[in-house]
Amino acid sequence: MIELLTPQEMSRADALAMEKGPHDGAGLMDRAGAAVADAVLARFAGAAGFDILCGPGNNGGDGYVVADLLRERGLDTKVWRLAMPRQGSDCEAVAARCHAECAPLEDYRPLPGRIAVDALFGAGLSKPVGGAAARVLGSLAETGVRVVAVDLPSGVSGATGQVLGIAAPAALTVTFFRRKPGHLLYPGRALCGETLVADIGIDARVLDEIAPRCFVNDPALWRAEWPVMEPDLHKYRRGHVGVFSGGPMATGAARLSARAAARIGAGAVTLLSPGAALAVNAMHLTSIMLRRVEEERELLEFHEERRPKAYVLGPGFGIGELTRRFAEAILQAQQGAGLVLDADAITAFAGDPQRLADAASKRRGDLFLTPHAGEYARLFPDLGGDDDLSKLDRARKAAAHMNAVVVYKGADTVIAAPDGRAAINANAGPHLATAGSGDVLAGMIAGLCARGMPGFEAAAAAVHLHGEAGNGCGAGLIAEDLPERLPEILRDYP
Numbered sequence: 001m002i003e004l005l006t007p008q009e010m011s012r013a014d015a016l017a018m019e020k021g022p023h024d025g026a027g028l029m030d031r032a033g034a035a036v037a038d039a040v041l042a043r044f045a046g047a048a049g050f051d052i053l054c055g056p057g058n059n060g061g062d063g064y065v066v067a068d069l070l071r072e073r074g075l076d077t078k079v080w081r082l083a084m085p086r087q088g089s090d091c092e093a094v095a096a097r098c099h100a101e102c103a104p105l106e107d108y109r110p111l112p113g114r115i116a117v118d119a120l121f122g123a124g125l126s127k128p129v130g131g132a133a134a135r136v137l138g139s140l141a142e143t144g145v146r147v148v149a150v151d152l153p154s155g156v157s158g159a160t161g162q163v164l165g166i167a168a169p170a171a172l173t174v175t176f177f178r179r180k181p182g183h184l185l186y187p188g189r190a191l192c193g194e195t196l197v198a199d200i201g202i203d204a205r206v207l208d209e210i211a212p213r214c215f216v217n218d219p220a221l222w223r224a225e226w227p228v229m230e231p232d233l234h235k236y237r238r239g240h241v242g243v244f245s246g247g248p249m250a251t252g253a254a255r256l257s258a259r260a261a262a263r264i265g266a267g268a269v270t271l272l273s274p275g276a277a278l279a280v281n282a283m284h285l286t287s288i289m290l291r292r293v294e295e296e297r298e299l300l301e302f303h304e305e306r307r308p309k310a311y312v313l314g315p316g317f318g319i320g321e322l323t324r325r326f327a328e329a330i331l332q333a334q335q336g337a338g339l340v341l342d343a344d345a346i347t348a349f350a351g352d353p354q355r356l357a358d359a360a361s362k363r364r365g366d367l368f369l370t371p372h373a374g375e376y377a378r379l380f381p382d383l384g385g386d387d388d389l390s391k392l393d394r395a396r397k398a399a400a401h402m403n404a405v406v407v408y409k410g411a412d413t414v415i416a417a418p419d420g421r422a423a424i425n426a427n428a429g430p431h432l433a434t435a436g437s438g439d440v441l442a443g444m445i446a447g448l449c450a451r452g453m454p455g456f457e458a459a460a461a462a463v464h465l466h467g468e469a470g471n472g473c474g475a476g477l478i479a480e481d482l483p484e485r486l487p488e489i490l491r492d493y494p
């Protein structure tokens with residue numbers, strides 16, 4: 001169940017399911033409505049009554065099925081319809097046989113103690129919600145009546161998670177077959193409340209034809225590429241990571257990355273430090289090696305001699321020509337290596353992103369960019385300022401343009417590959433929003449890249465395990481804790 005379908009892909013799944021049987025459109029709708037009614041009864045059977053808000057499309061159709069099922073149970077149930085069902089739709093067919101009392105939506109007033117089932121718009125939302133629907137959704141949000149959303153809270157775009165017009169927060173959302181990006185991308189994710197995915201009898205083989213390109217970032221997405229630890233493994237075959245340190249007053253970030261690379265299983269890690277910071281770094285390192293790298297010549301010597309599999313450049317490094325030259329040197333080296341550009345190394349290319357794109361077009365190893373929203377907007381001002389683009393679109397466009405795996409960070413981190421695959425992360429808690437957390441993630445990505453994981457999977461695995469590490473710490477978390485949680489988590493990934 002890791003695939004995420006756009007509303008268009010979901011309607012294709014519905015159509016393919018109807019074509020192949022055994023259920024026709026009304027049959028799927030019966031099952032969808034029954035799944036919602038079951039979920040409502042499991043949680044809110046004791047409510048004073050049930051108000052089913054029905055739109056004119058098939059989302060409304062699900063609502064009529066719910067109304068009938070609750071009414072059959074003898075529960076106080078009333079349908080409030082926005083408009084008559086669309087002619088010839090499955091909604092029209094199920095509405096015609098619904099026995100619940102119907103009234104115009106504009107007469108609906110939310111009453112405390114009753115449950116509102118929001119079946120106004122689902123996958124077919126096509127414009128901002130206005131008029132009576134907007135007034136009702138606004139009043140739901142104000143009165144705090146408990147809302148169960150059918151498929152999606154009406155007003156939330158399934159494709160982007162953005163609110164078109166207005167949406168009312170749901171306590172529970174019941175969706176069908178597979179989730180959509182809008183269930184996982186904010187603000188949609190927060191408006192969905194608890195999300196249930198119901199099986200309505202669509203055969204998963206329809207996915208072979210749809211070939212979805214977006215996934216929830218679950219271990220099932222990358223587990224097959226997890227590097228196997230062979231018993232006779234030599235430390236350099238486990239991959240060597242080089243991490244660039246900043247000057248004497250900015251060394252901590254690089255050490256966090258280095259420690260994370262080591263903890264995630266790189267066989268060796270070397271901190272590449274300017275001469276002035278060697279002493280301060282040496283005072284804080286034990287198993288991690290230290291080497292002076294201040295000029296491009298020293299970097300190339302290290303690269304030739306030690307053949308690292310991946311680098312981290314950016315944390316605490318500073319923004320300047322040296323940053324850009326180091327990045328280019330690694331991307332253009334004969335012996336390819338992965339390169340994670342984080343923090344300052346992303347900002348260093350702001351103003352001239354084409355220079356990075358040119359270097360990346362010739363790369364021999366994987367390239368990763370790990371911006372948060374601010375860094376993203378600095379590097380891609382046009383994409384960052386385009387309100388029509390979702391976070392998913394932005395990550396994908398950046399990945400294609402930079403020929404890189406882009407990890408667009410935040411509470412709903414998106415990982416996108418240049419080939420169009422993308423994953424949305426869902427396991428990270430708010431405690432991860434702390435100084436140094438991103439430096440740890442950069443090191444984890446480099447470590448998994450050095451261990452031989454392909455780029456997209458390495459980034460997705462690192463983001464997931466970073467979330468797990470954060471959840472293991474909870475409140476009081478500081479970035480130093482994250483690498484130390486990894487040995488326990490990695491017991492599940494031998």
Ligand SMILES: NC(=O)C1=CN([C@@H]2O[C@H](COP(=O)(O)OP(=O)(O)OC[C@H]3O[C@@H](n4cnc5c(N)ncnc54)[C@H](O)[C@@H]3O)[C@@H](O)[C@H]2O)[C@@H](O)CC1
Binds near residue numbers: 055127128129
């Ligand atoms: N037989 C099927 O096709 C199935 C459909 N399912 C349900 O059907 C939904 C999708 O149905 P539809 O494609 O009919 O789409 P919706 O019912 O989500 O909405 C489409 C209707 O709403 C109108 N509309 C869209 N945005 C509006 C706005 N902002 N203001 C006013 N009117 C607006 C459209 O003109 C159209 O009439 C899913 O979300 C799911 O709940 C499920 O029952 C599974 C089976």
Ligand SMILES: [K+]
Binds near residue numbers: 121
């Ligand atoms: K809805």
